[in-house]
């Protein structure tokens with residue numbers, strides 16, 4: 607399969623718009639990047655400032671993407687402590703057709719607000735939506751959320767970035783409701799988590815255009831390099847599985863044929 611054909615079939619589960627690293631990635635700019643890449647389906651959320659629990663994420667910016675006919679766009683609802691405090695019933699975002707809810711325990715001090723976390727998880731349960739959690743080498747390490755995986759076994763949890771990989775693997779092995787998106791994971795880490803058993807719960811994602819800030823190359827170049835690297839190591843069939851079949855499954859559309 608040619609690279610452009612593969613790109614047209616897969617969904618990127620992790621992309622952003624908004625302010626990051628001193629640049630405003632407007633919806634127009636991000637839509638253009640995605641069009642240049644040739645991707646026809648992506649899940650997207652606003653970027654957030656780090657350590658501002660009172661910041662209200664610009665979730666409504668996603669509506670510009672939803673109207674765009676170039677691609678199918680899946681809104682991810684970014685949460686913050688203040689946002690949930692002032693709107694625990696999610697009324698202010700009820701006009702957004704979000705399909706995933708994001709919790710960022712590095713960007714926000716979520717450890718201080720267990721009651722607000724409970725509100726989010728109960729809302730996700732009610733709406734039957736997956737919850738994406740930022741993970742990393744800090745307070746956002748996967749083990750810290752093990753009680754969520756256990757107590758909300760009906761919710762699908764997506765560990766964004768799967769870091770550290772050994773912990774991501776441990777959680778994948780232990781909980782069938784845990785998934786991993788491979789954005790920003792290195793090849794060795796992906797190799798570690800992608801056992802035969804866990805291959806059904808790995809998702810293709812890139813974190814574009816945040817990649818521009820960290821890697822200093824264009825989103826278009828990064829996407830192409832990354833996809834080549836992934837195909838080289840894991841093969842086209844596996845990338846199709848992570849970028850299409852598994853994404854349909856995590857979103858609850860496994861019967862959809864398109």
Ligand SMILES: [Zn+2]
Nearest residue numbers: 620622813816
């Ligand atoms: Zn991200």
